[in-house]
Amino acid sequence: MTLPALPLSPKQIASIVEAEDHRLTIWSGAVRAGKTIASIVAFFIAVKKAPDSGLILICGRTLQTIERNIIEPMQDPAIFGKLASAVQHTRGSSTATVLGRTVHLIGAADVRAEGKLRGLTACLAMVDEATLLPEEFFTQLLARLSVPGAKCYVTTNPGSPASYLKKKFIDRMNEPDMNLRVWNFMMDDNPSLSPEYIAATKAEFTGLFYMRNIEGRWVSAEGGVYDMFDHEKHIIPRGDLPQMQQLIACGIDVGATNPTAAVLLGLGVDNCLYIVDEWYRKPSSSEASWSDVRLSKALREWLAADHIPQTDLEPKYIIVDPAAKHFRDQLLEDGVKTVAAKNDVLEGIRTVSNLFSTEQLKISDHCHRLLEELPDYRWDPKATERGEDAVIKTNDHAVDAMRYATFTTRRRWKPYLKALPATDANDFDSDPHSKAIGKY
Numbered sequence: 001m002t003l004p005a006l007p008l009s010p011k012q013i014a015s016i017v018e019a020e021d022h023r024l025t026i027w028s029g030a031v032r033a034g035k036t037i038a039s040i041v042a043f044f045i046a047v048k049k050a051p052d053s054g055l056i057l058i059c060g061r062t063l064q065t066i067e068r069n070i071i072e073p074m075q076d077p078a079i080f081g082k083l084a085s086a087v088q089h090t091r092g093s094s095t096a097t098v099l100g101r102t103v104h105l106i107g108a109a110d111v112r113a114e115g116k117l118r119g120l121t122a123c124l125a126m127v128d129e130a131t132l133l134p135e136e137f138f139t140q141l142l143a144r145l146s147v148p149g150a151k152c153y154v155t156t157n158p159g160s161p162a163s164y165l166k167k168k169f170i171d172r173m174n175e176p177d178m179n180l181r182v183w184n185f186m187m188d189d190n191p192s193l194s195p196e197y198i199a200a201t202k203a204e205f206t207g208l209f210y211m212r213n214i215e216g217r218w219v220s221a222e223g224g225v226y227d228m229f230d231h232e233k234h235i236i237p238r239g240d241l242p243q244m245q246q247l248i249a250c251g252i253d254v255g256a257t258n259p260t261a262a263v264l265l266g267l268g269v270d271n272c273l274y275i276v277d278e279w280y281r282k283p284s285s286s287e288a289s290w291s292d293v294r295l296s297k298a299l300r301e302w303l304a305a306d307h308i309p310q311t312d313l314e315p316k317y318i319i320v321d322p323a324a325k326h327f328r329d330q331l332l333e334d335g336v337k338t339v340a341a342k343n344d345v346l347e348g349i350r351t352v353s354n355l356f357s358t359e360q361l362k363i364s365d366h367c368h369r370l371l372e373e374l375p376d377y378r379w380d381p382k383a384t385e386r387g388e389d390a391v392i393k394t395n396d397h398a399v400d401a402m403r404y405a406t407f408t409t410r411r412r413w414k415p416y417l418k419a420l421p422a423t424d425a426n427d428f429d430s431d432p433h434s435k436a437i438g439k440y
Contacts, residue, residue, distance in 0.1 A: 007191045015183045016045070019153060022181040024142070026130075026154045026170060028045060029185035029216035032193060032201065034098060035155045038183075041152055044083065047099050054123025054147035055104055061132045062107040063094065071096055071105075090409040101164045108137040109389070117421055121193045123147035127154040135164040139437075161218040170218075184216055185208050206357045208348055212274030221389045222378040225349055228356050238366040242268040244308055248412055250315040251341065251405025252299070252322035253397045256289050261397035262299060264307055264315060265405040272360050274404070277307040278367040278398055292330035300334060316412070319404045330377055339402035346389055348407035355406065360417050370398035 006014075014018035019025040019042040025037035050056060060066035078082045106116055122144045130138060131253070145152055156165060161179050173182045177395045187198045202214050206228040211217045228417045244266040252262045258281070259282040266276045279302045283289060290298075303315070322327050322340040331338050355361035363370060377399050383390035 004049075006037070006041070008041070009034060009189050009191050010023060011183070011185065011189050012041075012088070012288060012343065014229060015181075016042045019151070020049075023145070023150065024152045024154065024169070024181070025172075026156065026180070026182045026184060027131070028156050028158060028170065029189075030187050031157060031189050031213045032190060033185035033216070034190035034192070035183075035185050036069060036073065037079070038128065038185075039153050039155050040070065040080075040259070044080075044099070044122075045126050046151055046153070046387075047101055047103070050101065050154055050422070051082060051122050051149065054121050054150065056098070056101055057104050057106055057122050057125040057141070058096075058128070059106045059125060059133065059137075059141060060128035061109055063105055064107075066105045066107065066128060067091060070126065074098070087375055099273055105253060108132060108133045111136045115142050120144055120145055123150045123154045123216065125150075127152065130154045131154045131163050132160040132163050136169075149172040158212045158216055158218040160220055160384060160387045160389060162220070162385060163218070164387060166218050166388070175431055179353055187214065191383050203355055204358050206353065209353055211231065217278065220384045222381070224375065225391055226353060226356060226374055227378045228353060233359055234356060234362050235272070235365050235371065236362045240362045241268050241274060241308060241364060243271075244274070244313060244416045245269055245416075247276070247308075247315040247316040248273075249315045249319050249405040249409045251302060251319045251401040251403070251408075252321060252324075252327075253400040253404065254295075254327045255397060256323045257283065259397045260295060260299075261369065261401045262302070263398060265409070266313075266401075267413055267416055271418075273355060273413060273417070275361070275363040275367055275370060275402055275405075277364065278370050278401075280369040282396060290325050295327065296330045296334050296336075317409060319408045321400070321404065323435070333379065339408065342408040343389070343404070344407070345403075348392075348403040351407045351410060352403055354377045355417075358418065361380075361406065367398070373397070373399045374416055 015025070015027060015038050023154045025042065027039050029035055047056060058066055058070055060069065072086065072088050074087045075084050075089070086099050087096065094105050096105060107113065111134045113134065117137070117140045125141055125145060127138070142152060168384065169180060170182050172178050173180045187193060187201065187304050205214050205320040208219065208221055211219045245268065247264055247266045248263055249265045251265065252260070256262050259280060262279040263275050264277045266274045268274055281298065299404055318331065318336055319341045328338045328340070340367065359398065373395050374397055376393050380390045380392045
């Protein structure tokens with residue numbers, strides 16, 4: 001095996017070399033810091049030296065994220081030169097071939113995934129974005145690495161300091177029995193990034209996401225979710241809305257006993273996104289729940305009304321809460337095609353946060369409910385204590401509708417806006433929801 005002449009930093013090279021001497025190596029730190037490339041190079045070397053006995057595994061949140069974050073870079077000749085041809089994989093298959101060895105690809109989206117590991121014996125494992133994997137799965141994985149000299153290579157962006165990966169592994173790296181090496185990477189450690197890109201990316205994150213994704217710090221999600229939201233910067237009088245190039249989407253959060261909220265996302269001629277209008281229905285305590293038929297009728301009547309001066313514009317996509325399949329079926333019966341919202345909450349929040357931080361998302365002052373909800377949309381302190389990032393699920397209906405509309409259609413509006421930072425866990429162009437939106 002001949003490794004290509006990659007532009008690796010001294011820290012990347014040191015992490016690759018020292019990985020051979022430890023059972024567990026963790027690459028942590030900022031986005032675009034070179035963690036994944038360093039870990040892949042180390043993995044190539046480990047595969048070449050792996051014993052004949054024991055399986056080789058690559059684990060991640062889903063098969064799709066493994067393909068996107070690990071397999072596709074490994075197969076890219078622009079990165080790995082001729083070595084890329086030594087990686088064969090058919091998209092959707094649970095195995096790949098790397099340097100002639102079969103590599104098993106295992107998704108671990110929930111605790112049930114732990115059962116996929118039972119009974120196997122492994123000699124080498126690579127774990128992508130470990131903080132997104134259940135602790136039970138990770139613990140079982142380490143137990144299955146029982147071949148003498150077995151190794152586990154892990155990448156992660158920082159999360160909560162109460163995360164199992166931080167408390168039970170990273171914080172114990174100096175304990176000799178752990179046989180563990182932890183590397184913390186910053187964007188400045190990646191020689192392939194220009195100073196201009198680094199400066200621009202740093203400017204586009206704020207608050208929690210800046211501390212985690214730029215500073216590489218393990219900090220708790222506390223306080224307001226959109227703490228960068230500023231009434232002076234982000235609210236625009238309805239009469240001052242610019243002309244819209246298009247109404248990109250209507251995002252809908254559906255409730256039976258809870259409120260139902262809808263928002264309209266537009267793209268202005270100034271290449272900025274706007275929430276131009278909202279619809280909100282809150283059932284009273286004495287009122288019977290509306291049927292899907294009645295709710296569909298009311299929503300369609302609102303959609304048909306004028307929301308902006310250009311009365312000929314209609315939303316290109318109707319993005320609906322993915323849990324509300326019954327309501328989507330009703331809308332389809334009524335002649336309205338819909339798209340199930342991409343409901344990756346943290347990635348959606350990160351996208352909206354970036355838009356607010358760069359002042360590329362503004363809200364009409366006509367959206368009273370949304371503006372009421374934003375200040376009260378907060379991180380859940382009980383979840384933080386458990387090492388999880390979760391929001392308090394109260395009074396969040398219009399906020400969720402905004403996230404659905406914005407995050408699910410990001411492939412549609414991305415070319416019009418100035419660059420937003422993509423994260424290691426979020427590739428805009430590889431997401432199946434994005435492809436469904438982008439093909440129209």
